[in-house]
Amino acid sequence: MKAMQFAGYGGPDKIRAAELPVPAAGAGEIPVKVAATSINPIDWKLHGGMLRWIRPLHFPSTPCFDFAGEVAAAGEGVGAFRPGERVFGMLPLRQLGAAAEYLAVDQAYAAPMPEGLGFAEAAALPLAGMTALQALRDDGGLVAGQRVLVSGAAGGVGHYGVQIAKALGAHVTALCRPAKHALARELGADAALDYAAAPADAAQRYDLILDTTHHQGFGRWRRWLTPRGKYVALLPLPGLLLHKLTLPLYSSQRAAVTFLKPNRADLEQLADWVRQKRLRTVLDGIYPLEELGKAMERSRSGRPSGKIVVRIDG
Ligand SMILES: NC(=O)c1ccc[n+]([C@@H]2O[C@H](COP(=O)([O-])OP(=O)(O)OC[C@H]3O[C@@H](n4cnc5c(N)ncnc54)[C@H](OP(=O)(O)O)[C@@H]3O)[C@@H](O)[C@H]2O)c1
Structure with a gap:
């Protein structure tokens, strides 16, 4: 599968395209075909080494936490989720790896996407x-x-x-x-x-x-x-x-x-407000996966209006 990876601590020059095996979903995990991820300041802070005392990276490292996509297959971990169902969520801090075509996530960190919501808007929302x-x-x-x-x-x-x-x-x-x-x-x-x-x-x-x-x-x-x-x-x-x-x-x-604790109940609360049209995402920009470095630089500028999204599926 296609992914972008950090080759070492630093800036955009330390980000590379990679071909990786599709991760296997373990017990309790959902396999997700990722359609979009989003950039948060923590992504470039981790890459810059600013947080290495709490969350060191081991290189090469596939970045990003937020995801929206489809449940990729039936299996042990899928639980109430159906193959093909549109889901969104956030990988926990210990995991990373949403800047890739596939990921496997504990079902505690995913929820069904609200009907009618696009992948870009859904990927922007979790973190x-x-x-x-x-x-x-x-x-x-x-x-x-x-x-x-x-x-x-x-x-x-x-x-x-x-x-x-x-x-x-x-x-x-x-x-x-x-x-x-x-x-x-x-x-x-x-x-x-x-x-x-x-x-x-x-x-x-x-x-x-x-x-x-x-x-x-x-x-x-x-x-x-x-x-x-x-x-x-x-x-x-x-x-x-x-x-x-x-x-x-x-x-x-x-x-x-506040120290964010990702969980499904809060994802469901956000999804409810989206359904009720009380919560929407403003998109600052959408970048292709290959331009992950540019997307991170835009976030690092500190000037976005709303969220920066990276599309994985072209
Ligand atoms: N503790 C946690 O669990 C947690 C979770 C998420 C985020 N965070 C942290 O929270 C911060 C905000 O995250 P975010 O995703 O909202 O970032 P963001 O999308 O980059 O937004 C930051 C906002 O700050 C304003 N800003 C930037 N530089 C400024 C300056 N020098 N003076 C005044 N305002 C400035 C900008 O608004 P204007 O254009 O109006 O200036 C910008 O819209 C980041 O430091 C992030 O790491 C922590």
Whole structure:
């Protein structure tokens, strides 16, 4: 089968096309013919060696986590899934390998695709969508009626975050560059602010902040929070971890860091919202598998609107 692989730590010059055997599905695993995968910042961070202390790579290594495709065959691991059924999901951190024509995935990490959804949109959804959901619902404890600020509201996690916060009943303010305010409003944001904005008064404070950009420290974010407000980040920056530990000693505000835990129930929740037309994917671009390096560079630019997808099936 066709695949793209990292030949070593580095950039696009360390990405190669490869011909690999089709992976055999083990007990409890579904064989999937992959139609599309998507790029997340973790893909180029792993390749750059930035995460080698938690997740070292062994080269050659087939990258990417998200997938959408069809169940390739009947077998022991297929369970409730039927051969030919369209599925989407995410490989767990220990596994990788969705930038290939076939993969085998534990059924705990896959779900049926919502009817009518394209492979590109489905492949975009798992990692970023589940992160936004778990950050808002689990770590943020979002309650209907709360005021939520999403920083990086037009990015991969952020654009799902705006829509999920709305689906959970929040009043949502999008923080992103002015050129993306129209998109944020189309996604359902009630208000949009530029990064240069500052919280002018109590009316502009938030019960929950989902921060996908980490462009300012928690000390500054605190001024945006209500007295019992919660700040949820996606990167475990050292200063923030210190605040998370010490904040309860002197304040009712809280800080948390989300670490995504992929699971089928959350994929099904996302699929339900897609069916109800409350959640959609904005595609920044679609690249052929051979241009995986270009797709990763686009993600590394930090400027995408929505998600970057890689088509496997041409
Ligand atoms: N902990 C976890 O489990 C987990 C899961 C998923 C992602 N993450 C992390 O979360 C972050 C966001 O992921 P993503 O997929 O949403 O990334 P993304 O699609 O690249 O979006 C990031 C957004 O950040 C904004 N941005 C970029 N550079 C900025 C800067 N210097 N100042 C202010 N804003 C900036 C951009 O929006 P504008 O164009 O509006 O500036 C962009 O839309 C990444 O660091 C990723 O590694 C963590």
